[in-house]
Each structure stands twice: as structure tokens, then as C-alpha cells.
Amino acid sequence: MITKLRRVSQGVFLLIFLWLFLQTESKGANELGYPVKVFLDADPLTAITAILASRSFSAASMLALVVVVLTVVLGRVFCGWICPLGTLHHLTGRLNARRGSFLLSSSRKGALSKYRWKYVLLLFLLTAAVFGVQLTGVFDPISLLIRSLSLAVYPMIAYGLRAFFDSVFALDLPVVTVGSEFVYDLFKRTILPFSQPFFLQAVPVGLLFCGILALNLMEKRYWCKYLCPLGALLGLLSRWALLSRSVGEECNGCGACVRDCSGAVSPDASEGWRKAECLLCGNCDDPCPANAVSFGFARKNPTMALDLGKRRVVGALLAGATVVPLLRVTPLAKPEAADPFLLRPPGALAETDFLRRCVKCGECMKVCLTGGLQPAFLEAGLEGLWTPVLVSRIGYCEYRCTLCGQVCPTGAIRRLTPEEKAEVRIGLAMIDPGRCLPIAHGISCIVCEEVCPTSPKAIWFETTGVRDREGKESLRKQPRVDLERCVGCGICEAKCPVLGKPAITVTNIGESRSGDRQLLI
Numbered sequence: 001m002i003t004k005l006r007r008v009s010q011g012v013f014l015l016i017f018l019w020l021f022l023q024t025e026s027k028g029a030n031e032l033g034y035p036v037k038v039f040l041d042a043d044p045l046t047a048i049t050a051i052l053a054s055r056s057f058s059a060a061s062m063l064a065l066v067v068v069v070l071t072v073v074l075g076r077v078f079c080g081w082i083c084p085l086g087t088l089h090h091l092t093g094r095l096n097a098r099r100g101s102f103l104l105s106s107s108r109k110g111a112l113s114k115y116r117w118k119y120v121l122l123l124f125l126l127t128a129a130v131f132g133v134q135l136t137g138v139f140d141p142i143s144l145l146i147r148s149l150s151l152a153v154y155p156m157i158a159y160g161l162r163a164f165f166d167s168v169f170a171l172d173l174p175v176v177t178v179g180s181e182f183v184y185d186l187f188k189r190t191i192l193p194f195s196q197p198f199f200l201q202a203v204p205v206g207l208l209f210c211g212i213l214a215l216n217l218m219e220k221r222y223w224c225k226y227l228c229p230l231g232a233l234l235g236l237l238s239r240w241a242l243l244s245r246s247v248g249e250e251c252n253g254c255g256a257c258v259r260d261c262s263g264a265v266s267p268d269a270s271e272g273w274r275k276a277e278c279l280l281c282g283n284c285d286d287p288c289p290a291n292a293v294s295f296g297f298a299r300k301n302p303t304m305a306l307d308l309g310k311r312r313v314v315g316a317l318l319a320g321a322t323v324v325p326l327l328r329v330t331p332l333a334k335p336e337a338a339d340p341f342l343l344r345p346p347g348a349l350a351e352t353d354f355l356r357r358c359v360k361c362g363e364c365m366k367v368c369l370t371g372g373l374q375p376a377f378l379e380a381g382l383e384g385l386w387t388p389v390l391v392s393r394i395g396y397c398e399y400r401c402t403l404c405g406q407v408c409p410t411g412a413i414r415r416l417t418p419e420e421k422a423e424v425r426i427g428l429a430m431i432d433p434g435r436c437l438p439i440a441h442g443i444s445c446i447v448c449e450e451v452c453p454t455s456p457k458a459i460w461f462e463t464t465g466v467r468d469r470e471g472k473e474s475l476r477k478q479p480r481v482d483l484e485r486c487v488g489c490g491i492c493e494a495k496c497p498v499l500g501k502p503a504i505t506v507t508n509i510g511e512s513r514s515g516d517r518q519l520l521i
Helices: 002-023 044-054 061-074 077-082 084-093 108-130 141-171 174-190 202-218 222-226 229-240 310-328 351-357 363-367 403-407 437-441 447-451 491-495
Strands: 243-247 293-297 373-375 388-390 428-431 459-467 473-481 504-507
Touching (some): 002 084, 002 141, 044 061, 044 229, 044 351, 061 077, 061 229, 077 084, 077 229, 108 222, 108 229, 141 202, 141 229, 202 222, 363 373, 363 403, 447 491
16 A cells, blocks of 8 residues: 555656646746745755855755655655655666566675765765865756756757657648647647757766666666665654654565665664665565565664764765865966856856855756856866856847746845846956957948847947948948946847857956956956
8 A cells, every 4th residue: 555655656746846847947927936946945955065065044945844854754755755866766667677686686785785875975965065065966866857857858858859740740741740730739838848958068967867767777776775865864864763664573584575675775684674774665565475564653673773884984074075175276266267258147146155055956057048058067167067157159148037046946046136137247248359240341230239138238339430442431330338238148149140259259257246357446
């Protein structure tokens, strides 16, 4: 019975997660209308590390506190019954035909000892956060899943579906084409994005996600058992949970409970099982021939103590402390050497505080109207990997859009009103006179001024006389940038008709969040 309930719960929460994921997109208004970041808000690991790294508390962390209390009372129900990535691991693991034979082999004891890895990783991440480096988002299951879906899986599915229906339409088969157009229209209104998303880091992010799922072919729920730092945190909290598994005297030690166990529990161990590793999946209940396994409250059973070993603990603490200077010994940390094209979204905190809070979940990139927000590679150093950066040539920052601040789960991007955003500068546009058509070649062009959204416009024209090669003089409007009015939205760069390197580009000079990158003192 418990197994069936758990499967229903997993399916319901996975559908809720996917539905909220699809709703993380503008529907024409500047409000999403749904709590699209609720799974991230409920993540205790990202909440704790954001608090430790930023030395500040966010009200959104209150939902994570609910999960903590739930774990203390019921155990790791989040892992076994709610976590969407855990459900995907469970489904992928069904492709593993070995049915737990790996755990029943003679190497089982050594294999199960790998469960300590996730606790070592947890110590490493917490230590790094204490010293101000936020690395949790790389490994946290909720951040990892949203980032993978946003940057790789969802764009791939959208592209594949559109290519398929375009091919069917090109065949022009009367009945087939009409039917395919009906289905395509249904997809456009439900699961397909308004426009095809493209992301620079799609391939490595997608391959990493596929690799993590592929671990289930080696051993079911490998990630959950041995690598998940959120599972390690919840495991520590669940050691004294009131709801617990109990084994009666009817147990004959047949080992049937081991075959389908979802965690590194060692449920048949005579000296005690690992309560912190139990996902409350119920897989040990149904196959028990003696009906000796049950779940209930306030039942005391001998359990194995968590012994990481002094060397592992000290190694994890030292690694977490050492990674901080290692990541920050880079010339990019100096204002005069920083990447000028590192454009952060409006509302982003100062760079140091931004990196301490950002968990690289990809929500802001998913919701960006123009697709301009892209995952950073090394523009901000290795510490800034997969953090959002505006690439104006791909897409500009819509002047009246504030969605990225609405979906940020940690406050790395502040939520702004449209009026507040109008006063925020993320950079400054500069004209390359050698490439600008009116300046370099005397060809009329007013695109940058036409698309400029500020009022009054940040781009204005100076009428200048120019001569052609025959000496004939004519008047041309040559663009100039008003340093006081430009907000760095990048639409001028995105729309510039000069291919390749545009004639006008936006850099982070003059950004509001920094006092070091000002053009005018």
C-alpha cells in the first residue's frame, strides 16, 4: 500500500514541477501569476548556503524551514516522495534489468560504503559557503534539474518538435498535414515556448544531466545514494525522525528487502540499518515473505551510526576552505581587468554579493523574454560558471520586463518595479565610428535611435556634412550616445544592421551596482 501511495505522490509532484516549469515564461504580462520557484524556495540546502555565504536571511527561506520540520518528523519523505529529480532517477532506474543484483554481490559492503561521499560533499559545500563561495547550485538536485531542463532539454525538445512538424507540413499530404497542424497548434498553446530558446552552454549542461541519469544503469538511484548533497542534509535531519521503519521478530534474514531498496540502507543488517539513508519508499515492505517490515511512529530500532572518519571530515573542511582563494586568485577580480562584457541582469547585486547568492538554477534565463540572458562560462571566473550574463547580440533586456527578479530564489537579483528598473543601469552603449554606417561610410541609418526605449532617447543625432568620392556634399544624421540616459539594455546592439561585430556595443561601464566601473568620476 505504501509503495502505491509513494508512486502517486511522486507522479503528482513531478507533474506539478513540470507544470510550474512550463509556466516560467511570460504570458504577455509582467507578472507570472504562479509560484514558479516554489521548489527552489523549499530547498533547505540552497537556503542554508545562501544564508551562510551572504551573511543575510531571506524571507523565502521560510518554506525551506517547513521541509526541515517535515524531515525531522517524517524522515526523508522529500527524497522519496517529492523530489522531481529523485522521481526521474526512479524512472530511469527501471531500465536497469539487474534488479539489485549489484547490491547482492560479494562487493555489496564496499559498494554501500560509498554513501559517505555525499556527506563529504555536503561538508565541502557548507565550508565553502561559510567562507563566502556559493558552489551549492552546481550539485543541488533542484537547481541542477531546473538548469538542465532550461538550458538543454527543453530547448532540444522544442527544436525537435518544430523541426518534425515543419517536415510534415512540407510533405503537404492532405489528411496528415491537417492533423499535424492541429496537434502542433495544441503544442504551441501548452508545452512549446513562444520562441525557440538557444543557449551557449546547452551541450555540456545536457551531457552532464544525461550522465547523471545514466548512473542509474550502473546502480539504481546512484545519485541519491552516493552523491546528492541535499539528500545528505536531509539524512542528517532524519536520524531522529518520529516516523521510522521497523522490523519484527518474524524476520528470517532472507534478504528480500535488499533487492528493491532505493537507498544505501542495508535493511537486512543484523547490527542495525542506516535510518538516515531510508527514503521511506516502502519497497522493503511488500516483498517481505514474513510480513516483518512495517512503518510507524515512535518505534526504536538499532541503527548504524554515521562514521565519516576523521580524514574525510578534515579533508572536506580543508578543501572547502582552500577552494575560496583558489577560485578568487584571478585577474578578473580586479576592476581594471574585469571582463567588460559581463553584463548582469537589472537588479543584480554587486558582483561579490551576487556570486555569494546565485545558485545557478537558470530560472532567470528560462524566463528572459528575448533569450539574451545566457549562462556564463569563464567571464566571471570559475566561481561564476553558469551564472546569468546578458549577451546583447543574442537578445536585449526588455525595458519594461522585471521577470528575472521575480523568479530568483535567493535574492541575487532583486525584484524591481518597472519604475525602479528604468533608473537602473546595467552598462553603457558605445559607438565604433569605424563600423557605424553614417559615420564611416556616409550611409543613412537610424536603427539604433529608433529602437532606443528610454524617454527622452539615450541615442540622439548630430547632423553632419559628408562628402562622397566625387566631392559631392550631403547631410547625414550621425548617432551619439547620451551618457546620462543610456541604461545599457542592449537593444541597439541587438538590432544594429552591421553583421558580425556590431557598430554599437554595450559594456558594463557605468553599471549602477558598481562604484568601480564608472566612466565619469
